[in-house]
Amino acid sequence: MELTAISFFDLVRADLKAVEAELRAAIPEHPQALNAAVNRLVSSGGKRLRPTLALLAARLLDCDRQKMVWVAAAIETLHTATLVHDDLVDGSLLRRGLPTLNVAWSPSATVLTGDYLFARAAQFAAKTDSVPLTHEFARTLETIISGELNQLFASQSPASRDAYFERIYAKTAALFALAAQAAALLTSADEAICEALRTFGREMGMAFQIMDDILDFAGDESKLGKPVGSDLRQGLITLPALCYLETQPGDRDLAAVLKGARNSQTVARAVQAVICSGAIDAARQEAQAYVARAHAALALLPDNAYRHGLAEMADYVVRRNV
């Protein structure tokens, strides 16, 4: 499925252009190297799913155009800020096939550039002049960072579904929920509409992250821009491995990896075992169940082209191969 053929992006193509312009705006007083780095960071921004989600929901609710552009820019900038610090924390060398900022820059410059993106995101959010949006924005930031801290403080990744779902909510679904709900907050929509959009975003976000975790096992390395099995290699247990463990609780390689073994042959065997089992399909079915719940949440919303776009988007997140 090619990106260019996907119609839900087309519904907000012009709005996305305006968001891009906000994201890339250089600050004349800033060092040229910083402007260039910020531009590179926001330009390598992948598929722009989060701003697209925010814009589709905003068009659905007939939200003020300038405000929807700012809120979409706030969400994408916040996302980029967390990635910059994430890559530093994880010591990641590649993201989307390109070197991370921490490869080229000192840790100091990377920390401050992430901070700068947080500040910029807060400014975009403030521009909407919306108290409820500001509350949710701050709360979501707290959820994301607390999730990362919990992960860092856990001595090892707990092999439990509850811990996994809690982690991917904080890591991904919380921001999707904010993106989906933002326009409802900006337009003071009915509580039921707000809740339906929030549910839609959260469930789609969960499905999106499960797919990401599936692709980490079963994806195409050249498209992912990183080797398969990288989560397990870092001792991080995700849904495919959890599904595998449920049918093969005695697997020695996976048990060793979960106990801290980082021997590349052991990890490679564990990754292969997960790939060759029914675990990938089982995980995919769970992602599809989330998408089904996302679809169900749409029923409350006005039936128009944008609602269809949101439905398409939910289907897309589990069909994508990158």
Add this chain to the structure above:
Amino acid sequence: MELTAISFFDLVRADLKAVEAELRAAIPEHPQALNAAVNRLVSSGGKRLRPTLALLAARLLDCDRQKMVWVAAAIETLHTATLVHDDLVDGSLLRRGLPTLNVAWSPSATVLTGDYLFARAAQFAAKTDSVPLTHEFARTLETIISGELNQLFASQSPASRDAYFERIYAKTAALFALAAQAAALLTSADEAICEALRTFGREMGMAFQIMDDILDFAGDESKLGKPVGSDLRQGLITLPALCYLETQPGDRDLAAVLKGARNSQTVARAVQAVICSGAIDAARQEAQAYVARAHAALALLPDNAYRHGLAEMADYVVRRNV
């Protein structure tokens, strides 16, 4: 001048207690180590000048009590967040005589704990339900971080007054200005009142930072909790050294340090030369000129005990010895 004898703190003693409670509130779901670290970070918080400033201005304008507590907590938490990342960026080992977080924790945990404090600060700010406060809060964060980035990207500290004053505005005076102005934003005070408070905070903040920079040369090491001359040792030129250079433009030691020499004897001689010259007094006079402008800004405000408290505070920042 002992802290306990200073009456301006007493004017808002009860409010400060409420701020402390907000700052130290543990989050039950968080790892115990994180709660302990956050508590330690906010407890070693020095003199609480910024929240005291915010509270005095709030009492002066008869601001809602709960909102003033939140805004003071937001400002102190933001300040703490920037210090955590600052110490990491600078590789500082001590702050206020205690080991910095980056000494005890990994860079990763330090980055995320700083991020967490940013999120917590944003949540306190959002609780005030004030759009103008949210705007200023985000703008101030951007000013602070941009200032640090500019400093990091400058290949060496420029020996110019303009650059120095711009840097200390971003580093210190911007947040003092926000603290002083916050209550005016929360109470929708007249623009003239808002501007007078902002000016008061900014000018006092400039004086405060100049005094900090003087104490870095002329302070008592045991009280400062760090060796004298640490700025110059890091190649950072501050007002005392600038004043010295204006009378002794040919000083070889200082010229060598500014060109990057970090030889401890050269640095020690440069520090001694600045201390023994009239530069400390000259810098102190400039700090006092800022305080005089801060006093002048107060004239527009209602004449009550809190205005007197603010005036006392401005005098205090240039009289303190730590």
